[in-house]
Amino acid sequence: MTTTAPPPGAHLGLTWRALTAADVDTAAELASRAEAVDRSLHPFTRGRIEGLLLSPGTEPERDSLAGFDGAGVLRAAGLLQAESSHPRVMLWATLDPAWRGRGVGRALLGWQEGRAREILMAASGRRGRIGVLVDEHLADRRRMCVAAGYAPTRTVQNLERALSGDEPPTAPGASGPAGVRIVGWSPAAGDGARAVHDVAFDRVAAQDPQIWSGLLRRLRPAWSFVAIDGAEVVGFVISSHDPQDGHGRVAYSDLLAVRPDRAGAGIGRALLTTALHAYSADDMDVARLDVDARNPARDLYAGFGYRLRGSGVLYSIEL
Known part of the structure; x- marks a missing residue:
């Protein structure tokens, strides 16, 4: 990891390194364990993980972090996605349910924020934003973001319509x-x-x-x-x-x-x-889409029979 952002401490019981293309299947298995509990609006499927990890412009060796337990099982993973035109860095993470409540999630978020600040500082002369999109029903993760200094700035509604x-x-x-x-x-x-x-x-x-x-x-x-x-x-x-x-x-x-x-x-x-x-x-069977809660296009979608399935809240830190 060629970044100055320090990884989470060894006292948390995990060994940390960057993710690689060879970790996609393992990361998908971790995400599946988390999804059984979280019931996310946008689950981290293998395809989504691969898209984040291998997309052009992404540097996994610097912009990802994976935590493995003593048996070599992946228990936590985080990725950063830089959007240069905003400029903004989005933080994505998943954590094994069996390892929650130990401070791992907070530590991983701290590492991601440190790395995000490095990325935004490199965009000299420009203000930036660090963002975390959290499903509204995941109260623990929302509280963690607020405790870390993030403020809710946007709500995105997930709508669906039966076909x-x-x-x-x-x-x-x-x-x-x-x-x-x-x-x-x-x-x-x-x-x-x-x-x-x-x-x-x-x-x-x-x-x-x-x-x-x-x-x-x-x-x-x-x-x-x-x-x-x-x-x-x-x-x-x-x-x-x-x-x-x-x-x-x-x-x-x-x-x-x-x-x-x-x-x-x-x-x-x-x-x-x-x-x-x-x-x-x-x-x-179903058509779905995401729309900003303030977007007047919601009226168009309601007219087509779309109904609210759930919402995500964007938490941000402005630099």
Whole structure:
């Protein structure tokens, strides 16, 4: 670990080192043990761990930490995910239920914060934020964040809708509002979608290359669509599916965006209708998505029959 942030003390009973690609299966086993207790909204499946650990721009040798007991069993793991455009560093961690209540979680959070401060200090002249997203029902972890000096800054709602098989039969290529066409995803259309993404989320600097590349890695082309007016892309929806998610046959709408100057014209509704039809056609049971609790798009989703499944709270430290 080429970082000056000290690892948790030996008195906690674990030996610490950085995670490597060879640890993905072991980390997934640890996450499965934790998930049996936590019932997370977004469980750490093998695919999600691999995505965090091996994504471009991530440096596991410096930005991860794993704690092993005397028998060599992985009991705790933490990762950092830097988002340079904010700048922000997100902290992710999982802890074996049998090792909770011993101070391991607090110590791991302390190491992550120290490493995050190093990353943000390297971005000279820029303010930064350290963030931890915690499911609302995980009261112990929320209290730990508050005790460590983190403040709640945002609530993200996880919504779901049952797929009955009788979703509106909107097909790719059909005309949307005012002649807008909804077409299937393609690399060429993806370039236009990226431009919409950058404009739509410019206020929060969400056009981070790592965020976009992460969306594309998860993207399922048959469920992802763009809205085209003439030759211009004016909106898109990106969808994904994690087959290792233990919550059943779930289709995720990872991101839906419409160019701001075309908002309110029904383009988002047309995109979501098309995506729901695609999910149902592939025999998915449930459609899910995440939305900021302050986002007026919640009204759109409620109109489609989405209901609140749970919420996550973003805890932050501003530097």
